[in-house]
Amino acid sequence: MIPMDAATARAAVRGLRGEGQTSAEDAYARAVWSVLVEPGDGVAGRLVAEHGAIEALRQIDDSGDPEVRRARARWAPRGQPGAVDAALDAARRCGASLVVPGDAAWPTRLDDLGAHAPLALWRRGAAMDAERPAVALVGARASTAYGEGVAADLAADLAAAGVVVISGAAYGIDGACHRAALSAGGGTVAFLAGGVDRPYPRGHEALLSQIAATGAVWSETPCGAAPTKWRFLSRNRLIAAMSDAVVVVEAGWRSGSLNTAAHAATLGRPLGAVPGPVTSAASAGCHRVLREYDGVCVTSAADVLEMLGVGGPPPPASEHARTDATTRLLDALSARTGRSADEVARRSGLAPEEAAILLGFAELEGRVQRDDDGAWRTVARDKAAGRPG
Known part of the structure; x- marks a missing residue:
C-alpha cells in the first residue's frame, strides 16, 4: 500500500503545485494513478469518478467488482512507492507542474472525455487561457513542401488572430505549425506521448523548449515514461478534446492524424481538412476526412475562424x-x-x-x-x- 497520509502527500508534491489548488492528498493520489495506469484507462476513470482519487486507491485491493479485479493485475506491477517517487523527483528536476481536476489551471475541455479523461496532467510552461479559442492543426510526419507551407500559413495567421495552436510536436506538419505560431508571436501547445522530461522526437528538443517558454508542453504520462504506439494514439484524444476545432492539414490514407479526426468527430468538435492534389497520396487522408467525416474544406485561416464562429479573417501575413x-x-x-x-x-x-x-x-x-x-x-x-x- 502506498502511504496516503497528509504529511506524506504534502512532502511528495512539494514544488510541483501552485497556491490555491486542490488538496495535496488528492493531487498525490492522482499522481499515483498516473503512474499505475495507461492513459485513458476507463476502469480507473470510473473508479475515481465514483469514489474519488484517494478512496479509489484504497478500493483496489478490496473491490469485489470483477472488472476492477482484472484491472488490478495490470496495475499491480507499477504500484511501488519507488516508482511514484521517481516520477515526482523527475518532474521537479525538469521544472514540471502537476495539474489535476479542480485546479485553476486544469483544462476543463478535457472533461468531455468522461471516464477516459486524464486523471492528472504534467506540464512544462504556463497554463492555457481557457477563454482563448484553440485549434488543433495535425498531419503527417512524412509531409510534403506543399503541406508544410499550408500548415505554416494556417498556424501563423491563426496565431496572429489570437488563436492557440495545438499539435503533437512530431516532425513534419506538427513541427511546421508550432514553429510558425512561435514566429508569429502567438501561443502554441504541444501534447507528448511520453513524459514532459523526455523531449520527443529528440530533434525537436530545442523546439519543445521554445514552446514551454511561451506556451505549454503537456503529457498525461508521468515524467520518465517513454512514448509508445498506444500512448501516441491515446494522446490524440487529448489534442482533439483540448481544441475547439481540429484541422487535418496533410495526411496519408492510414495516417495517425485520422485517429485525432475520429476523436474530434466523437466529441462533436468541428472538423476540417486541407485538400491536396487528387493524385497525391500524402493528401488521401484529408480527402477521407472531407468525404467520410463530412469535414469542412479548409483553404485559409478564414475558413478555420469561421469554424470557430470568430468574425473577420486576419490579414494574411505575407x-x-x-x-x-x-x-x-x-x-x-x-x-x-x-x-x-x-x-x-x-x-x-x-x-x-x-x-x-x-x-x-x-x-x-x-x-x-x-x-x-x-x-x-x-x-x-x-x-x-x-x-x-
Whole structure:
C-alpha cells in the first residue's frame, strides 16, 4: 500500500503545485494513478469518478467488482512507492507542474472525455487561457513542401488572430505549425506521448523548449515514461478534446492524424481538412476526412475562424509577397511546354522549396497543372475559370 497520509502527500508534491489548488492528498493520489495506469484507462476513470482519487486507491485491493479485479493485475506491477517517487523527483528536476481536476489551471475541455479523461496532467510552461479559442492543426510526419507551407500559413495567421495552436510536436506538419505560431508571436501547445522530461522526437528538443517558454508542453504520462504506439494514439484524444476545432492539414490514407479526426468527430468538435492534389497520396487522408467525416474544406485561416464562429479573417501575413512570387512563378511557366519544378525554380529565381509550395497553391487555384511525367504548365484562362475550353 502506498502511504496516503497528509504529511506524506504534502512532502511528495512539494514544488510541483501552485497556491490555491486542490488538496495535496488528492493531487498525490492522482499522481499515483498516473503512474499505475495507461492513459485513458476507463476502469480507473470510473473508479475515481465514483469514489474519488484517494478512496479509489484504497478500493483496489478490496473491490469485489470483477472488472476492477482484472484491472488490478495490470496495475499491480507499477504500484511501488519507488516508482511514484521517481516520477515526482523527475518532474521537479525538469521544472514540471502537476495539474489535476479542480485546479485553476486544469483544462476543463478535457472533461468531455468522461471516464477516459486524464486523471492528472504534467506540464512544462504556463497554463492555457481557457477563454482563448484553440485549434488543433495535425498531419503527417512524412509531409510534403506543399503541406508544410499550408500548415505554416494556417498556424501563423491563426496565431496572429489570437488563436492557440495545438499539435503533437512530431516532425513534419506538427513541427511546421508550432514553429510558425512561435514566429508569429502567438501561443502554441504541444501534447507528448511520453513524459514532459523526455523531449520527443529528440530533434525537436530545442523546439519543445521554445514552446514551454511561451506556451505549454503537456503529457498525461508521468515524467520518465517513454512514448509508445498506444500512448501516441491515446494522446490524440487529448489534442482533439483540448481544441475547439481540429484541422487535418496533410495526411496519408492510414495516417495517425485520422485517429485525432475520429476523436474530434466523437466529441462533436468541428472538423476540417486541407485538400491536396487528387493524385497525391500524402493528401488521401484529408480527402477521407472531407468525404467520410463530412469535414469542412479548409483553404485559409478564414475558413478555420469561421469554424470557430470568430468574425473577420486576419490579414494574411505575407499576401503581397506571395502575389509577387506567384507572378514570377507563372512567368516561368508555359501553357505549351511542360517544365520541371527545378526548371521553374531556376527560371523564376525562387528557391526550389518555395517554388514547390507556390506550385501547390497555384494548382489548387486551377492556374497550373502537372503532366503525367511531373512537368508543370499553365492552364488556359477559360479552363482556370471553370468554363469549357
